[in-house]
Amino acid sequence: MTSTTSSSTTSEKRRNRIGTKNGDLYQWTHIPYDQINSNYATQEYIQDKIRENESVEDIIEPPESHDLHVWQYEQIRQFTLELNHFAVHFSDVCTAKTCPKMKATEDWLFLCASHKATQECSAIDYFFHTLDNTSALLNSEKLFPKRIEISTSSLKQFPSIMRRLYRLFAHAYFHHREIYDQIEEQTHLCERFVTFALKYSLVPPSSLIIPSPK
Ligand SMILES: [Zn+2]
Numbered sequence: 467m468t469s470t471t472s473s474s475t476t477s478e479k480r481r482n483r484i485g486t487k488n489g490d491l492y493q494w495t496h497i498p499y500d501q502i503n504s505n506y507a508t509q510e511y512i513q514d515k516i517r518e519n520e521s522v523e524d525i526i527e528p529p530e531s532h533d534l535h536v537w538q539y540e541q542i543r544q545f546t547l548e549l550n551h552f553a554v555h556f557s558d559v560c561t562a563k564t565c566p567k568m569k570a571t572e573d574w575l576f577l578c579a580s581h582k583a584t585q586e587c588s589a590i591d592y593f594f595h596t597l598d599n600t601s602a603l604l605n606s607e608k609l610f611p612k613r614i615e616i617s618t619s620s621l622k623q624f625p626s627i628m629r630r631l632y633r634l635f636a637h638a639y640f641h642h643r644e645i646y647d648q649i650e651e652q653t654h655l656c657e658r659f660v661t662f663a664l665k666y667s668l669v670p671p672s673s674l675i676i677p678s679p680k
């Protein structure tokens with residue numbers, strides 16, 4: 467048994483850190499799920515599938531008899547990690563000048579919930595405030611003390627996290643389409659996010675405002 471404090475050096479090397487360049491992500495060898503011996507087995511399993519360019523459906527399909535709450539938690543962690551890379555691509559074109567409000571088309575204005583009282587933030591501030599806030603939630607000792615068991619009350623965080631994260635795609639799609647398309651073509655990140663959100667009913671279909679490419 468591996469204890470919670472001593473993660474092996476192998477698993478240490480198998481982790482993408484925030485700030486890793488896209489081309490440097492997932493540079494390690496694939497290990498089958500039942501052979502991964504670390505506390506980060508699920509994360510590693512998901513990242514291996516992404517690195518090996520498996521289909522969107524395969525990446526979000528849990529291994530047999532996997533705890534489905536932990537599975538969702540780890541997928542959302544992974545989306546948050548990848549959305550941090552996604553957001554960086556917009557930091558030059560999406561500024562307080564170009565996008566002073568967090569909109570998707572002219573019809574949707576999103577308020578930033580990462581403050582004591584929700585407020586209007588510029589789109590790029592909304593991106594990073596939401597990502598920081600989501601990371602803080604997911605790393606919260608109180609809400610998610612263990613990564614191997616998720617309480618029913620903490621589960622309630624998932625739909626609101628997913629709903630807010632989706633808005634990053636929506637803004638990017640409707641206001642910075644060229645960059646969005648380039649990233650999506652390479653990563654299928656939004657497609658995976660939406661497929662996952664629908665599979666576990668985490669976002670109501672009426673909120674999914676980006677037209678499906680299929
Ligand atoms: Zn923008």
Ligand SMILES: [Zn+2]
Pocket residue numbers: 578579580581586587591592595
């Ligand atoms: Zn904000």
